[in-house]
Amino acid sequence: MEMLKTIGLKKYFVGKEYTVKAVDDINLKVSKGEFIVIAGPSGSGKTTFLNLIGGLEQPTQGKVLIDNTNINNMDETKRTIFRRRNIGFVFQSYNLVPIINTWENIVLPIELDGRDVDKKYITELMKTLKIYDRKDHLPNALSGGQQQRVAIARALASNPSIILADEPTGNLDSENSEEVLHLLKKTVKSYNQTLILITHDEKIAQEADRILLINDGRIVKESR
Numbered sequence: 001m002e003m004l005k006t007i008g009l010k011k012y013f014v015g016k017e018y019t020v021k022a023v024d025d026i027n028l029k030v031s032k033g034e035f036i037v038i039a040g041p042s043g044s045g046k047t048t049f050l051n052l053i054g055g056l057e058q059p060t061q062g063k064v065l066i067d068n069t070n071i072n073n074m075d076e077t078k079r080t081i082f083r084r085r086n087i088g089f090v091f092q093s094y095n096l097v098p099i100i101n102t103w104e105n106i107v108l109p110i111e112l113d114g115r116d117v118d119k120k121y122i123t124e125l126m127k128t129l130k131i132y133d134r135k136d137h138l139p140n141a142l143s144g145g146q147q148q149r150v151a152i153a154r155a156l157a158s159n160p161s162i163i164l165a166d167e168p169t170g171n172l173d174s175e176n177s178e179e180v181l182h183l184l185k186k187t188v189k190s191y192n193q194t195l196i197l198i199t200h201d202e203k204i205a206q207e208a209d210r211i212l213l214i215n216d217g218r219i220v221k222e223s224r
């Protein structure tokens, strides 16, 4: 089943003196449960592409379909709600709220959305990510790797169909990076979620179902 499709996707940044073709005609199909790694040099368009997929930016041309829903022809409010319910984001910075504990951070987006928290699922998720024993801790009482695992649990808390991760281990040492990415991969597989990950880590890239190499806003190589 197709979970994500981009059709003729373009994002051009146009200034007075320049036009940057950050994403330049990307056509991609991703199946449910697939694990995709996006690689490529700095400035090649990886983040812009991920932001387009997640509806954080609107394309100059083309469209993004998630589970057959065109996310580009809904208004901003609808897109925000769609994003909250269907897409989980993990960034390099953890962006945890410092004054509430781990559990509260994880369930916050669900509560803000006015929905019931599935306590059993959250507990299971935290156990898989090995942070359940830290559920009452404030973020600053956790290591970097633990904080990122909390951020991952928060991204997965509403059981989204797609997880978008932009260099999520960029702030971690290699040992922690591997553990975090290993747990992220294990978690998304167990819930059959689709994972799209930007990483420079060769070892992790080798574990993906597909690696897309991006250069100058285009997919220049695809390997399995």
Ligand SMILES: Nc1ncnc2c1ncn2[C@@H]1O[C@H](COP(=O)(O)OP(=O)(O)OP(=O)(O)O)[C@@H](O)[C@H]1O
Pocket: 013, 020, 021, 022, 040, 041, 042, 043, 044, 045, 046, 047, 048, 049
């Ligand atoms: N808001 C913007 N206005 C103008 N140009 C932009 C804007 N955002 C991104 N760009 C340009 O688009 C190109 C792609 O940027 P992007 O951040 O997507 O690259 P990247 O592959 O993620 O890079 P990195 O690996 O360094 O994070 C770059 O040339 C960048 O300078």
